[in-house]
Amino acid sequence: MEEAKGLNSSLELVKSVSEKHLLRPSSRYYSMFKGQATDAAENEKGKYVLIRDAEDLQPGIYDKPLPCFGCGVGWFSFLLGFVFPLMWYYGTFLYFGNHYRKDPRERAGLAASAIAALACSVALFVITVILLFF
Structure with missing residues (x-):
């Protein structure tokens, strides 16, 4: 008690x-x-x-919307890369340049662009080898 x-x-x-x-x-x-x-x-x-x-909630550092229509530079370059494949290489450049350290929400989109750029490079290499040697 x-x-x-x-x-x-x-x-x-x-x-x-x-x-x-x-x-x-x-x-x-x-x-x-x-x-x-x-x-x-x-x-x-x-x-x-x-x-x-x-x-007394203050807006956090990641409460602001991402650039490029809210989806971020990475996802925007990934989606636009299907029309202009050079955008995948731009996203890859940003990914390896640690652009995502500014905003970690960009990391997934930039990684997707890097993977798409790798797939595009492999496809171009295979097509080039087939056209030159066969």
């Missing part, structure tokens, strides 16, 4: 893993309730602390 009295104003959701010291001290305690366990004494008991307000 005494333990239940101490928890009357706050609610302990889950036992904290901070006892195992797996997380940094600043990231050990979180809460989904406002005004819960704000002093260090309660933090040591495994309480969770609210870091910031849930309504």
Whole structure:
């Protein structure tokens, strides 16, 4: 009963893993309730602390839409490569130039362009060999 009295104003959701010291001290305690366990004494008991307000969401770095009609440069060059195959080589150049480090969402499209450029190169090589030697 005494333990239940101490928890009357706050609610302990889950036992904290901070006892195992797996997380940094600043990231050990979180809460989904406002005004819960704000002093260090309660933090040591495994309480969770609210870091910031849930309504105070700032737009993240990847919340902006991708260029080229929202699908990104990689997928745009992949799709346009079926009409202009040189676009696949442009996407390959960007892929090997680590263009996706600016925005990791571009990586899949640029890799698809690189694979399409490889397939196109192999097909052109095979056609050239057949035409020259047969």
